[in-house]
Amino acid sequence: MSAKRQNLVLGAFELFYEKGVHAVGINEVLAASGVAKKTLYNHFASKDELVLAVLDYRNDAYLKWLGERLERVDTGAGKIDELFDALDDWFNDREEALHAFRGCFFINVSGEYGQPESAIYQKCVEHKQAVEELILAAVALLGLSEDDSVELTDALSVLKDGAITRARVQADLGAAQRAKKTARRLLAGFLGA
Amino acid sequence: MSAKRQNLVLGAFELFYEKGVHAVGINEVLAASGVAKKTLYNHFASKDELVLAVLDYRNDAYLKWLGERLERVDTGAGKIDELFDALDDWFNDREEALHAFRGCFFINVSGEYGQPESAIYQKCVEHKQAVEELILAAVALLGLSEDDSVELTDALSVLKDGAITRARVQADLGAAQRAKKTARRLLAGFLGA
DNA sequence: ACACAAGTAGACCAATCGGTCTCCTTAAAA
């Protein structure tokens, strides 16, 4: 029965996302998810392994959510707009599938773990790359050159992470809509050249 | 004699920046800075107050550094280039005044502290606003309209924070130079319109 | 009906946390 495991991962995610990984103890996770300590260590060898499982859970949920949002539109320019509209919904807590907005979980976690060699850190890198691939797929529909596609994808990714960061740190809930405007300006430059 | 206090703040910053605040204990700070525990609690009422002092120290050092970099150039467009060149030097550890790059200390710290009401969180917001004012001063030299100046400043700030985040999380050391390219594209759009 | 695996609750462990306190030394001001 892995329902317990799921309880554990989901409960742990909510606490970690809200308070930070190091600020939440194992016992707090157990109390929140209604699972015995023995069961936790039956499923996971250590807290770090639980963190890894939580990162996997969040990665899957986030990619599924964003992928579905981008599927709603079929043009490249439309998908780029949709990306920032989706972020806007996220920032303003209109997406319950993502829980109350507290910035990017992966950025937060990697900020807590200094050493870039760790498996935890690596998961954060992989997540960012996966999201970037979704953006690249949208940009590819624009019919730009290979170089331009890569450059625009990178610019949009930076814009996205910048908006997430500012929405989080400065509680700037309009960051996504303004980033969308910037993205449109940028896109016009690429299409016009 | 507040030399001890300075030792404390500087030693604490290096550890907090490198490993995260929650991951570093008081005793580790004491050992690194060669100060007795009594002395620490003579200067600071709690660890949180030490963290606040560390945030102040970093804020001052960072603003001084960036301010001096931007003073090297006198045109608006030049200052914008200089901003991203400065970031590039920071990311690639060519600025010893800032210590080995580990992302934005304020972004990292605010990721560790969930509650946006806390004084620690507030310091992070103030830092970001102070940096944005430096950027606004550079943009103001371009002679754009009030609305355009605000919009461009916001876009550049988002680009900056996005580049910092990606440099940190993905160890993307070229992020600043590519963001500079994006900034130029954006600037051309504003100037050409 | 019985065995076995997985769950529960929670005592327990050493280590560490932030923080207090005592005792001793140093140095500068009176």
Place this chain on the structure above:
DNA sequence: TTTTAAGGAGACCGATTGGTCTACTTGTGT
């Protein structure tokens, strides 16, 4: 010279950390 405050080293405090272990209770497959 004497007084006073600050610093050093570190014992000590209760609480909490991640993690182990025992004892008991489930539920399921044979």
